[in-house]
Amino acid sequence: MKSKYYAEPFKIKMVEPIKILSEEVRLKKIEEAHYNLFYLDSEDIYIDLLSDSGTGAMSTEQWAGMMKGDEAYSGSKNYKKLVETAQKIFGYKYIQPVHQGRAAEKVVMPIFLGPGKYAISNMHFDTTRAHVEIAGARAIDCVVSDALDTETYSPFKGNMDTKKLIELIEKYRPENIGLIIMTITNNSAGGQPVSMENLKETSEIAKKYNIPLLIDAARFAENAYFIKTREKGYEDKSIREIVLEMFSYAQIFTMSSKKDAIVNMGGLIGIKDDEELYEEVKLKTIPLEGFVSYGGLAGRDLEALAIGLEEGIDINYLRYRIGQMEYLASRLDEAGIPYQYPVGGHAVFIDAKKLLPHIPYYEFPGHALAVELYKEAGIRTCDIGSYMLGNDPDTGEQLQSPFEFTRLAIPRRVYTQSHLDVVADALIAIKERAETIKGYKILWEPKILRHFTAKLKPIE
Numbered sequence: 001m002k003s004k005y006y007a008e009p010f011k012i013k014m015v016e017p018i019k020i021l022s023e024e025v026r027l028k029k030i031e032e033a034h035y036n037l038f039y040l041d042s043e044d045i046y047i048d049l050l051s052d053s054g055t056g057a058m059s060t061e062q063w064a065g066m067m068k069g070d071e072a073y074s075g076s077k078n079y080k081k082l083v084e085t086a087q088k089i090f091g092y093k094y095i096q097p098v099h100q101g102r103a104a105e106k107v108v109m110p111i112f113l114g115p116g117k118y119a120i121s122n123m124h125f126d127t128t129r130a131h132v133e134i135a136g137a138r139a140i141d142c143v144v145s146d147a148l149d150t151e152t153y154s155p156f157k158g159n160m161d162t163k164k165l166i167e168l169i170e171k172y173r174p175e176n177i178g179l180i181i182m183t184i185t186n187n188s189a190g191g192q193p194v195s196m197e198n199l200k201e202t203s204e205i206a207k208k209y210n211i212p213l214l215i216d217a218a219r220f221a222e223n224a225y226f227i228k229t230r231e232k233g234y235e236d237k238s239i240r241e242i243v244l245e246m247f248s249y250a251q252i253f254t255m256s257s258k259k260d261a262i263v264n265m266g267g268l269i270g271i272k273d274d275e276e277l278y279e280e281v282k283l284k285t286i287p288l289e290g291f292v293s294y295g296g297l298a299g300r301d302l303e304a305l306a307i308g309l310e311e312g313i314d315i316n317y318l319r320y321r322i323g324q325m326e327y328l329a330s331r332l333d334e335a336g337i338p339y340q341y342p343v344g345g346h347a348v349f350i351d352a353k354k355l356l357p358h359i360p361y362y363e364f365p366g367h368a369l370a371v372e373l374y375k376e377a378g379i380r381t382c383d384i385g386s387y388m389l390g391n392d393p394d395t396g397e398q399l400q401s402p403f404e405f406t407r408l409a410i411p412r413r414v415y416t417q418s419h420l421d422v423v424a425d426a427l428i429a430i431k432e433r434a435e436t437i438k439g440y441k442i443l444w445e446p447k448i449l450r451h452f453t454a455k456l457k458p459i460e
């Protein structure tokens, strides 16, 4: 028997009750949270789609692994297992654990970047952009124009615009480009994948100009699944083979293991074969993250991460995972709700610019829809648009994002299809009253990564 969507390839052994507050209480809670969803208490949320980062459910094997934590300060068993597992999956000689993705960025970015330098990426994730800027450099996005058209099908909307990449390198001069960064999948473009062909071409350009290529690898397994199912010549290759080929094109990766490695905390740095670079990474890791063999994590965390890396590349798991996105997207199709199409790997990105066309970018349509979803059904999501992008670091002016998305990030192995139905129904109800929804004004904001802590107010 073959059904349209793949049912959960697991059964539930432990449950965590959730509750739904009345609408009246929700309205009060969001006002008290200064209309910033990051300030809400998680117990006041019914379905939490704020992030797929660190929110996944670990397996029985991972929990069993937690009991095998070797908490020695140096040289633990779990460290050895993690390094061996990661070496095998990525084909890189040197593996350095860190406590999460941004810690990897904090260690790596200053090695390659400084004042007067540039990083060019298919799209920088927000913390990646922050660490490029903290290092004193500037971050330039260079995604294919297909990504900007949310309605038309294109299999690899996460790709680097390689023609533009060459122009940018020539314009800013190769010696000033500290890094080329390939984010897989391309989170900010809607969890959109990068093709093997594009990775290869980008790698050839990087090589020609002698610029290192770094993979921002948070969702490497989902990207590999899209290559398998969408790119010619890869249908019969295993996820493992595809992952090995993907990483062969870069020299270094930084990874948040809180995504595809299905742990609640963790990160990795991988270096293909440059021993000198590894020495530098180790030197920086020790004062920032802790000794080389634990990198800001407990031994038990290293064990769960090693197991999660393997579970994350399991084809049955990936089929179910991407199937969840496809199911939710099919419900939105029926109702004519616009989203980044085709649906990405870890989330459905609602096109708030299209759903709320009366709200301009500087009044944050993606954020307005996120607040509305909480008011409607206690669902927490977030803006991936101008609100998240923030201000120009040189002029202080509000930047305009090419997208105004509200991101419905789906935690791994956590919610069922019925939960996704609640989400679809809430969006349908909001669509009916879309023109009554107001934009937002920022009352207070910090200098960088403002979306986490800014305070807002609806515009009357």
Ligand SMILES: *Cc1c(COP(=O)(O)O)cnc(C)c1O
Binding pocket: 053, 100, 101, 102, 103, 125, 127, 128, 183, 184, 187, 216, 217, 218, 255, 256, 257, 258, 259, 266, 267
């Ligand atoms: C999550 C993420 C990061 C940062 O990782 P954290 O673990 O949240 O610090 C970097 N890049 C991408 C693409 C991400 O999705």
